[in-house]
Amino acid sequence: MHSAYAGEVSEEIRSRAERKERTRQRLLDVTLRLIADRSLSSLSLREVAREAGIVPTAFYRHYASMDALGVDLVDDSMRPLRQMIRDARRGRTAHGDIIVETVAVLAKQVRDHPDQFRFLTRERYGGVGPVRRAIATELKLFTSELTVDLARLTTGFDWSADDLEMAASLMVGAMLSTVMDLLETDERHPEDVHAILDKAERQLRMIALGMGQWRSKP
Amino acid sequence: MHSAYAGEVSEEIRSRAERKERTRQRLLDVTLRLIADRSLSSLSLREVAREAGIVPTAFYRHYASMDALGVDLVDDSMRPLRQMIRDARRGRTAHGDIIVETVAVLAKQVRDHPDQFRFLTRERYGGVGPVRRAIATELKLFTSELTVDLARLTTGFDWSADDLEMAASLMVGAMLSTVMDLLETDERHPEDVHAILDKAERQLRMIALGMGQWRSKP
DNA sequence: TAAATGAGTGAACAGACGTGCACTCAAATT
DNA sequence: AATTTGAGTGCACGTCTGTTCACTCATTTA
Numbered sequence: 001m002h003s004a005y006a007g008e009v010s011e012e013i014r015s016r017a018e019r020k021e022r023t024r025q026r027l028l029d030v031t032l033r034l035i036a037d038r039s040l041s042s043l044s045l046r047e048v049a050r051e052a053g054i055v056p057t058a059f060y061r062h063y064a065s066m067d068a069l070g071v072d073l074v075d076d077s078m079r080p081l082r083q084m085i086r087d088a089r090r091g092r093t094a095h096g097d098i099i100v101e102t103v104a105v106l107a108k109q110v111r112d113h114p115d116q117f118r119f120l121t122r123e124r125y126g127g128v129g130p131v132r133r134a135i136a137t138e139l140k141l142f143t144s145e146l147t148v149d150l151a152r153l154t155t156g157f158d159w160s161a162d163d164l165e166m167a168a169s170l171m172v173g174a175m176l177s178t179v180m181d182l183l184e185t186d187e188r189h190p191e192d193v194h195a196i197l198d199k200a201e202r203q204l205r206m207i208a209l210g211m212g213q214w215r216s217k218p
Numbered sequence: 219m220h221s222a223y224a225g226e227v228s229e230e231i232r233s234r235a236e237r238k239e240r241t242r243q244r245l246l247d248v249t250l251r252l253i254a255d256r257s258l259s260s261l262s263l264r265e266v267a268r269e270a271g272i273v274p275t276a277f278y279r280h281y282a283s284m285d286a287l288g289v290d291l292v293d294d295s296m297r298p299l300r301q302m303i304r305d306a307r308r309g310r311t312a313h314g315d316i317i318v319e320t321v322a323v324l325a326k327q328v329r330d331h332p333d334q335f336r337f338l339t340r341e342r343y344g345g346v347g348p349v350r351r352a353i354a355t356e357l358k359l360f361t362s363e364l365t366v367d368l369a370r371l372t373t374g375f376d377w378s379a380d381d382l383e384m385a386a387s388l389m390v391g392a393m394l395s396t397v398m399d400l401l402e403t404d405e406r407h408p409e410d411v412h413a414i415l416d417k418a419e420r421q422l423r424m425i426a427l428g429m430g431q432w433r434s435k436p
Numbered sequence: 437t438a439a440a441t442g443a444g445t446g447a448a449c450a451g452a453c454g455t456g457c458a459c460t461c462a463a464a465t466t
Numbered sequence: 467a468a469t470t471t472g473a474g475t476g477c478a479c480g481t482c483t484g485t486t487c488a489c490t491c492a493t494t495t496a
Contacts, residue, residue, distance in 0.1 A: 044454085055474065174391060199380075199384050274484080279444070
């Protein structure tokens, strides 16, 4: 619980700005941890402050409200998703099945950052206005990244921009469903996880088959 | 606001059980209305009671907690979805495009029962445990209904049960995404609604194309 | 007709909440 | 070395919460 050498293991903190940043990060971390099985709106400012080891009023030195913290948390939680795109693109250049690689990357990111993904999927529609809009914006960005990738894969088939976006959002939707299924699965049942990932692969493969047959309206 | 003839327009209520049922229904109605832009967990028992015109303690005559009310509300909100299946099946027997009919039915149900759909999509992942599980159960039922329909349409192509379920859940996912998009769209912009429905049609059509190419593993 | 039932009342409680205000006291600035 | 800054403190407030308890009184039951 407490290491006698903790103070010597971690770097010394002298700067005031640095201390503030630490506290801010701590606020984000405990919030993410606390909403593992509840919604952000059911979380009180006092509870977050208490868990972060500061007095309620000190919270205001960092955020004007819990909503503001929530919006900030969206940025923070999007990092694993952005990393996912980079990893997936790297996997693409290597030999092997694109779909298998993509699902594998997805599974790894969800396994490594469950709280972030839980927050995003939970608050995507269930959250309060500002948070919901922030997530919608980021996911639209994510979808348009995928649209770019799809455009590269469909050169010569004259897909319309609208159809590319349609296909991309279908894929993103399937992937988000997969994420939520993964998060609701007890990780001590590896066969369940495998079934979910297998289903995700088949779904993406079926969409790919559909794309192969698709012809955009002129 | 108040009609002088209100008492004469509606039926007289004498039975006690009937009065209780009215109050219960009123609790469900005001709850559905109040969470139009918030989550169920951010709603207080007192607020619901106040809006329903009863004293807080009278709430307990109907439900042991807000969670219990939430679970009951899932049943209530599922009615439009069940109606949707029936309507879609009826549309199927008539001449015309299955997909166009299905999307039209979906659009109509969402337009007629926005609060119910909002509740379901909001609390599906964002909600508290019991409500989330209740919704998951009902949606699984919905998906298996669709699986049955798909089985009928794919006779002779020896699809495995697993693959049928995979395709059905892909479709359900696309439809739920459509629902959420519809709910977030200002209904005073009919062209936005049209764009969303058009996208939904194309997505379902693309899945259908994929299914045409699909061969289940033996 | 008399008794039992049960939906709804009203006061009271202990606890949690958000936020205002005056404060401390290192670190940063001058 | 003297001054300013600002993250974090401690207290106080008014409000809202869930839940308890003893109650009323119309409807139902016996």
